[in-house]
Amino acid sequence: MAASPRPAPVSVVVMGVSGTGKTTVGVGIAEALGCDFVEGDDLHPAANVEKMRSGTPLTDEDRWPWLRAVAGRVGEHEAAGTDLVITCSALRREYRDLLRDGHPSVWFAHIDTPREVLEQRLRERKGHYMPGSLLDSQLATLEPLADDEPGHAYTGQGSAQQTVDGLLAELADERPR
Numbered sequence: 001m002a003a004s005p006r007p008a009p010v011s012v013v014v015m016g017v018s019g020t021g022k023t024t025v026g027v028g029i030a031e032a033l034g035c036d037f038v039e040g041d042d043l044h045p046a047a048n049v050e051k052m053r054s055g056t057p058l059t060d061e062d063r064w065p066w067l068r069a070v071a072g073r074v075g076e077h078e079a080a081g082t083d084l085v086i087t088c089s090a091l092r093r094e095y096r097d098l099l100r101d102g103h104p105s106v107w108f109a110h111i112d113t114p115r116e117v118l119e120q121r122l123r124e125r126k127g128h129y130m131p132g133s134l135l136d137s138q139l140a141t142l143e144p145l146a147d148d149e150p151g152h153a154y155t156g157q158g159s160a161q162q163t164v165d166g167l168l169a170e171l172a173d174e175r176p177r
């Protein structure tokens with residue numbers, strides 16, 4: 001009997017504004033899938049990190065090299081045939097189109113969290129370079145997923161585990177493993 005074909009790899013891009021829970025939830029999704037987790041923030045050029053630390057929003061020009069680095073990681077996993085979970089704010093449609101270009105494995109998991117909850121989380125979070133003052137620009141830049149983009153938006157209002165489980169259920173529905 002022929003072995004059943006392996007499912008095509010999936011690259012879950014956990015997206016959303018600062019403080020929405022990308023890292024927390026992304027780690028949980030990667031554990032459940034048993035795959036690599038990559039912190040997309042670690043791929044920012046040092047100049048971008050300094051800019052955010054000083055409270056200045058990034059521009060498109062600042063973000064392009066970073067987005068290309070994120071896409072590069074997706075490409076490496078596709079070439080190896082392995083699943084991946086990677087965090088990347090991916091706030092605008094144009095950014096997501098770049099990530100998806102030539103990368104059919106990409107599936108966007110948008111964590112959509114109300115502003116009041118985000119403010120509270122950013123106030124309580126310690127030891128991170130991203131100041132809460134950048135939340136306005138993050139929310140103003142965010143373009144929600146359109147119907148023709150692969151992925152799903154899920155509320156980040158519940159516990160992190162609820163968000164992990166909700167996104168995994170959508171993924172299982174849309175990209176059966």
Ligand SMILES: Nc1ncnc2c1ncn2[C@@H]1O[C@H](COP(=O)(O)OP(=O)(O)OP(=O)(O)O)[C@@H](O)[C@H]1O
Binds near residue numbers: 130
């Ligand atoms: N229900 C929840 N889901 C996710 N994170 C939560 C939740 N409740 C509290 N948090 C906390 O919110 C903070 C922000 O989460 P996290 O760092 O994962 O967000 P992020 O989207 O990766 O942020 P950034 O893009 O700024 O790095 C953390 O301190 C996390 O522990």
Ligand SMILES: O=C(O)[C@H](O)[C@@H](O)[C@H](O)[C@H](O)CO
Binds near residue numbers: 017089091
């Ligand atoms: O596109 C952006 O403005 C940035 O990627 C930010 O979203 C940060 O990387 C992240 O949120 C760090 O806290």
